[in-house]
Amino acid sequence: MSAFIAVDWGTTNRRAYRIEDGKVVATERDDRGAASVAVGEYEAEVTGIRARLGDLPMLLAGMVGSNIGWRSVPYVAVPAGLAAVAGALDRIDDHTAIVPGLSYRDGLHADVMRGEEVQLLGAVAAGLVPPDALLCQPGTHCKWATVESGAIVRFTTAMTGELFALLRAHGVLSRQLGHRVEPGGAFLEGVTEGARRDLAASLFAIRARGVLGIADDAHAASFASGLLIGADIAARIERGATVHILADAALGALYASAIDALGGTARHIDSQAAFVAGITRIQDLAA
């Protein structure tokens, strides 16, 4: 029997799992993300997790391995599969290691991820997506990864969620964007407009439509969300593409309806199952 503890240690939140033979037998979730933990506190945090979930080997993934985390772990350059990730673990001690993130570079363009690689590659390892696929992890920084023969060969991060949050909190549109984002007509109108890929102008039109009284501000947030998500998707897929989405239900449903509207097909993947499969495979490979 193989038992270990996996921690998905993000910027804001942290989720820890006790995994036995590939199955989660205990879990905890809290807000002790890397942004809330000082460098000197990680050892005590890890001791605390072991006290609660068991004195077991431990793999830590995510922002814990960044310059705002415990220590900065070098990125593994793509193409990379789980074996490359497992081969580059940063060992803190003989039963604690940090999973490295991935980097991508193509001329001027560059990209990085930390933590998402476990879910993305885990989805492939678990057979939840085929070995050649396009995966999308929506969020503040939406990750799009192209997998070939089970390895991530390139990826793109779009700060779609962050742009929405900035516009909602600050600037000329903020007064109009306070309502909840809902799927439906206004969202899909935004998707169509977003596919024109002219964000700076399409965003100002939200203000103009409000000023002219030709759109109800109650729908402005949904339209703006559709606009940003539509622009993101339109830059990433051709008609007929299949996109494997790893997301919570609400955001996943928005991305799926936008992908559908732009001529693609969306498939929902269980992101927790993908994480558990990925981290278990890394643990097996590193053992």
Added chain:
Amino acid sequence: MSAFIAVDWGTTNRRAYRIEDGKVVATERDDRGAASVAVGEYEAEVTGIRARLGDLPMLLAGMVGSNIGWRSVPYVAVPAGLAAVAGALDRIDDHTAIVPGLSYRDGLHADVMRGEEVQLLGAVAAGLVPPDALLCQPGTHCKWATVESGAIVRFTTAMTGELFALLRAHGVLSRQLGHRVEPGGAFLEGVTEGARRDLAASLFAIRARGVLGIADDAHAASFASGLLIGADIAARIERGATVHILADAALGALYASAIDALGGTARHIDSQAAFVAGITRIQDLAA
């Protein structure tokens, strides 16, 4: 001899001119923009301007005619030339009037301007641009106007400057964008990247290039500015297009170099001369 006072009354700043026979004979500029003046204070403000510049008829243009100004003046729908604008003045009393803004609507898309119409149409009236032309007024909300036979037939506002300001002040890129924007290599690299019209991803790449140490953060603001300006221009012009720019020297030079890089030709127009010509023509038409 015709003498009058023209006020270009924006959100933040205000500029007043005493104009005689189409020439500026006195001017003043201050920060008593519409955002700083309460509704009940406009009468006293106008009395103050007359005390300094002369007891003359007065035309007020810009945000003074908005819901944050003296009173909200209905927009004139395009196509519209100076005669349509002059015919829709909002008369406060027999020697004081507010110039209306313009609105544009095309299906879902809508746009508005207040104040820029005087410069844009004035540039045509003064013969500074041909009667069929594409005009660009860069800024927080960059205005692009298509003029046919001397009238604005459609226009687009891109919140290019506002997006840059938001990203510089807040969010994940803010730490990288503190340097001055300079023309040159990094700006032009940004323009090229911006022409791909994939803002949300191109912006995140600024962070990735910083994290990976493959770009100096000293150039990040110039690159980001080029990115946003490049995306704006690429959405607006085809190769070979001529753009008439009304802007201050620094921002005008950035737009001109980006237009040049994207295969267009930029011509600089004296925006104050355009304003004076436009407002004088409105005064003549309304007399």
